[in-house]
Amino acid sequence: MEAITNRVEDCILLQLPKIHNRAGNITPIHENQEVPFKIKRIYYLYDIPGGEARGGHAHRDLYQLLVAASGSFEVELDDACQKKTIPLNHPDKGLLIVPGIWRELVNFSSGAICLVLASNHYAESDYYRDYKEYQNFKHADTSNR
Ligand code: T46
Numbered sequence: 001m002e003a004i005t006n007r008v009e010d011c012i013l014l015q016l017p018k019i020h021n022r023a024g025n026i027t028p029i030h031e032n033q034e035v036p037f038k039i040k041r042i043y044y045l046y047d048i049p050g051g052e053a054r055g056g057h058a059h060r061d062l063y064q065l066l067v068a069a070s071g072s073f074e075v076e077l078d079d080a081c082q083k084k085t086i087p088l089n090h091p092d093k094g095l096l097i098v099p100g101i102w103r104e105l106v107n108f109s110s111g112a113i114c115l116v117l118a119s120n121h122y123a124e125s126d127y128y129r130d131y132k133e134y135q136n137f138k139h140a141d142t143s144n145r
Helices: 131-138
Strands: 013-015 019-021 024-026 041-045 054-059 064-070 073-078 083-088 093-097 102-106 113-118
Touching: 064 083, 073 093, 083 093
Parallel strands: none
Antiparallel strands: 013 093, 019 024, 041 113, 054 102, 064 093, 064 113, 073 083, 073 102
């Protein structure tokens, strides 16, 4: 998938497995099985103060799966053409974000934890952090591709 042509509709909500146990549930996630990429990094956002937003950028090559491991939040997706807001509020649902999609995470509930599985290591060079630069990239002529 190409970052320039990817659209918000390419970001899909995945139903993750849930193994029910009388003492609670377990959700296992394997690379190239439940998620369509090799997992090279896991990180999580937590202790997010009320009213704060995270993200506000796009990635050039990175695939990610976002899970509300605890609590809830919303993910605002934007492909410079169309926008869509996806609520995440259960640990057995994961939002797959493909490369080239601007995202902002908002409306975190108290104690929310955003677990992220990523297809590559952290690299600042993979980020579009300037929305104008991102828009120019997405609106670039693709006729000779
Ligand atoms: C995304 C949302 C959900 C690292 O050193 N290593 C890492 O793996 C990450 C993710 C960040 N950092 C450093 C880079 C910055 O100095 O932590 C600082 C904050 O990073 P950032 O502004 O990218 O954080 P968020 O929470 O706004 O965004 C992160 C991811 O970057 C992003 O891909 O989708 O979480």
